[in-house]
Structures are given as C-alpha cells and as structure tokens.
Amino acid sequence: MPRGEKDKYTDKQKRKAEHIEQSYEAKGVSKDEAEARAWATVNKQSGGGERKGGSGQQKSPAAKAKARESSARRAVATKHGVPRSRQQLEDMTKAELMDRARKRHIAGRSTMRKGELIEALRKVA
Structure with missing residues (x-):
C-alpha cells in the first residue's frame, strides 16, 4: 500500500496513477501491489507531487x-x-x-x- 497523502499531486498525475493501476490489475497483480507500483511509476517519471521550487531560500x-x-x-x-x-x-x-x-x-x-x-x-x- 502506498504511503503518504496524495493531495500534493496534480490531477494529471492522479489520472496517470489510476490508469497504470488498472493496467496492472488487468495483468493479475493484487490491488495493493498495483497501487504501489502505479505511484512508484508516477514518482519516477515526474519526481512526485507538486513542490515549490528550490531549497526554501528564494533570492529576489x-x-x-x-x-x-x-x-x-x-x-x-x-x-x-x-x-x-x-x-x-x-x-x-x-x-x-x-x-x-x-x-x-x-x-x-x-x-x-x-x-x-x-x-x-x-x-x-
């Protein structure tokens, strides 16, 4: 089962994860494993949820x-x-x-x- 909140992900990332999850389930992978693999794939491709850029210190x-x-x-x-x-x-x-x-x-x-x-x-x- 994937950990953490999914609130920070964009709608596109959520749709992509859902599509990947359905694809894995169609191949016979369990629901939990399919969900975990789907989010891992989304994270690998896009670097995770939305973030404010940089290290926290912004220069003018x-x-x-x-x-x-x-x-x-x-x-x-x-x-x-x-x-x-x-x-x-x-x-x-x-x-x-x-x-x-x-x-x-x-x-x-x-x-x-x-x-x-x-x-x-x-x-x-």
Missing part, C-alpha cells in the same frame, strides 16, 4: 543581479591576477569570509549569514 531579482555582478568582478580579478586579500569583502564568497572570520577568532561566525560576516570582519579590521 535584485539579489540575483548583485550576485552575478559580484561573480563577474571576482572572475575579472582572478584573470588579472589580483590577490584575494586585496579584494573587497563583498566580492568574496561566504566560504572565504568564514575562513577570514576563523583566522580572526570571530565568535558566532558559524551561524552568521554573508552580510553578518562582512559586518563582523569590518568591525575587527
């Missing part, structure tokens, strides 16, 4: 544009051989900022976001 278009600009700046700096230490904090990745914060023994750095790391690094500099 302005934030995306700023990130692209920052990335482009870093790429140009790398191409021209500008050392990372001379770059602006905003142009650094979060991992690079974390590394700097670790070297400067900034408390609470592991829970900080990128903007908070930049602020903290500016205060100690």
Whole structure:
C-alpha cells in the first residue's frame, strides 16, 4: 500500500496513477501491489507531487543581479591576477569570509549569514 497523502499531486498525475493501476490489475497483480507500483511509476517519471521550487531560500531579482555582478568582478580579478586579500569583502564568497572570520577568532561566525560576516570582519579590521 502506498504511503503518504496524495493531495500534493496534480490531477494529471492522479489520472496517470489510476490508469497504470488498472493496467496492472488487468495483468493479475493484487490491488495493493498495483497501487504501489502505479505511484512508484508516477514518482519516477515526474519526481512526485507538486513542490515549490528550490531549497526554501528564494533570492529576489535584485539579489540575483548583485550576485552575478559580484561573480563577474571576482572572475575579472582572478584573470588579472589580483590577490584575494586585496579584494573587497563583498566580492568574496561566504566560504572565504568564514575562513577570514576563523583566522580572526570571530565568535558566532558559524551561524552568521554573508552580510553578518562582512559586518563582523569590518568591525575587527
């Protein structure tokens, strides 16, 4: 028997599962097994029920544009051989900022976001 609620599936996915289930039953597969196979097939083909895209953190278009600009700046700096230490904090990745914060023994750095790391690094500099 399939587990979980089917509320998140689209009508098309539900119809598809029903059709697949009927097909299996016509071949002599038990009702429960047919239903389980049908939903497994739907999940395999479409990735499951409806979902809001992404990891949960949505960026605004302005934030995306700023990130692209920052990335482009870093790429140009790398191409021209500008050392990372001379770059602006905003142009650094979060991992690079974390590394700097670790070297400067900034408390609470592991829970900080990128903007908070930049602020903290500016205060100690």
